[in-house]
Amino acid sequence: MSEKLEVAQARLLNLVQCMPKETVGLSESWRRILAETVLSDMDFPPFDRSPLDGYALIAKEVTDALSDNPVILRQVDYVCAGDTPHNNITPGTACRIMTGAPLPLGATGVVRIEDTISDGGMITILDGRGTEKNICFKGEEIVSGEEVIPAGTMINAGVIGMLAVLGKAHICVFRKPQVAIIATGSEIIPADLRLTPGKIRNSNSYMIGAQVMDAGGESVFMSNVQDDADEIAHMLEQASACDIVITTGGASVGDCDLIGEAYKKLGIELLFGRVSIKPGMPVMAGQRNGKLYLGLSGNPASAAISFEQLARPVLMKMCGHKTWWRPRIKAILAIPFNKSTKAKRFVWSRCWQTDNGILVEPLHLQSNGMLKSAMVANSLIVIPENTPPLPRGSKVEAILLVNAYNWV
Ligand SMILES: Nc1nc2c(c(=O)[nH]1)N[C@H]1C(S)=C(S)[C@@H](COP(=O)(O)OP(=O)(O)OC[C@H]3O[C@@H](n4cnc5c(N)ncnc54)[C@H](O)[C@@H]3O)O[C@H]1N2
Numbered sequence: 001m002s003e004k005l006e007v008a009q010a011r012l013l014n015l016v017q018c019m020p021k022e023t024v025g026l027s028e029s030w031r032r033i034l035a036e037t038v039l040s041d042m043d044f045p046p047f048d049r050s051p052l053d054g055y056a057l058i059a060k061e062v063t064d065a066l067s068d069n070p071v072i073l074r075q076v077d078y079v080c081a082g083d084t085p086h087n088n089i090t091p092g093t094a095c096r097i098m099t100g101a102p103l104p105l106g107a108t109g110v111v112r113i114e115d116t117i118s119d120g121g122m123i124t125i126l127d128g129r130g131t132e133k134n135i136c137f138k139g140e141e142i143v144s145g146e147e148v149i150p151a152g153t154m155i156n157a158g159v160i161g162m163l164a165v166l167g168k169a170h171i172c173v174f175r176k177p178q179v180a181i182i183a184t185g186s187e188i189i190p191a192d193l194r195l196t197p198g199k200i201r202n203s204n205s206y207m208i209g210a211q212v213m214d215a216g217g218e219s220v221f222m223s224n225v226q227d228d229a230d231e232i233a234h235m236l237e238q239a240s241a242c243d244i245v246i247t248t249g250g251a252s253v254g255d256c257d258l259i260g261e262a263y264k265k266l267g268i269e270l271l272f273g274r275v276s277i278k279p280g281m282p283v284m285a286g287q288r289n290g291k292l293y294l295g296l297s298g299n300p301a302s303a304a305i306s307f308e309q310l311a312r313p314v315l316m317k318m319c320g321h322k323t324w325w326r327p328r329i330k331a332i333l334a335i336p337f338n339k340s341t342k343a344k345r346f347v348w349s350r351c352w353q354t355d356n357g358i359l360v361e362p363l364h365l366q367s368n369g370m371l372k373s374a375m376v377a378n379s380l381i382v383i384p385e386n387t388p389p390l391p392r393g394s395k396v397e398a399i400l401l402v403n404a405y406n407w408v
């Protein structure tokens with residue numbers, strides 16, 4: 001009996017929790033998930049500053065200044081970014097100021113350098129309009145005490161920059177789950193070896209390893225093993241120091257499909273043995289002492305889809321993400337999809353925006369042993385169970401193969 005996908009997902013998600021916390025340096029924090037809410041202990045900017053290279057002055061003195069009606073001021077100071085002003089601005093005076101430098105006391109605006117002429121310490125203002133807007137005010141972005149970044153945020157480039165602004169050189173994040181990856185199959189050889197008759201190179205470990213990293217986990221590559229239940233059990237045991245153990249191959253019903261037998265040998269309790277999806281139906285999950293074991297199909301495209309649907313949400317939860325699911329869109333089939341669908345089907349596809357909505361095109365090669373479509377897909381069409389062939393123009397749902405962090 002095949003488990004329904006949603007039931008299988010719920011069972012796995014119930015089994016795992018968010019990882020413990022650890023502290024990392026800022027430069028190692030990209031793509032990690034914040035485990036603390038970050039407060040600011042200061043205003044930002046920390047002082048009123050100039051957004052321009054120009055002259056700080058009293059704005060209302062130059063409001064009407066134009067080239068045929070210039071205002072002449074006396075320069076009393078000079079301040080670069082990193083300096084502090086020495087003199088206050090009083091009526092009739094100005095301070096030459098650089099971008100990012102603190103505004104002198106008394107200044108209420110800045111005129112850009114291109115709108116001035118400097119001659120012997122006297123500054124002619126040729127255009128003073130809008131001068132009062134040329135100030136970045138203390139605290140205009142962040143006020144002291146503010147909660148700037150909530151726990152659970154994924155640290156993208158913007159967040160990393162903000163953490164530096166706030167002086168957070170070390171931050172508390174959730175540990176990355178370690179995922180052991182074992183390719184099983186007597187036909188499998190490492191990617192760097194010459195092919196001999198009957199053998200194929202192990203592509204699954206590399207592909208699943210990349211999917212693990214994309215979901216925020218750390219891939220631990222174990223040696224490949226032959227179709228031998230004792231050998232598989234031995235490798236599973238070795239791998240069980242990791243947080244999750246994923247195998248590929250041997251998940252179906254053939255004489256050489258021995259993952260189930262290896263689970264039995266180790267006392268791993270089977271959670272389910274098949275899931276009602278195409279591709280990826282042969283996929284098993286087990287648990288021992290609260291640790292999750294996932295047996296993905298050997299067929300690369302099936303393994304990739306099972307990983308997407310079952311392992312990825314689990315890893316997203318363990319990593320501390322608030323959203324475990326990729327974004328979904330409604331789209332229109334650009335070409336027919338001629339197969340009928342019994343079990344829920346995921347179809348590698350490309351979608352694009354048009355003036356009349358989003359169109360989506362199933363890719364040509366969809367076989368469970370092929371990877372060409374997975375290389376170029378930007379989406380997966382989701383076809384519900386018991387759906388007849390779909391004509392061009394049908395409305396379908398698709399999962400976007402992008403990360404949802406900035407989407408919802
Ligand atoms: N009688 C039945 N036979 C099959 C069924 C079924 O329901 N009844 N299901 C089919 C489906 S669907 C799939 S998918 C496969 C799944 O088989 P396994 O998960 O047991 O995987 P294997 O047999 O070990 O390998 C399948 C295929 O993938 C190649 N492979 C395996 N490992 C790798 C790797 N690391 N890198 C690249 N390619 C790999 C392997 O050589 C096989 O060609 O079962 C069907 N059969």
Ligand code: MOO
Binds near residue numbers: 278279299
């Ligand atoms: O279920 Mo198999 O994984 O169709 O391709």
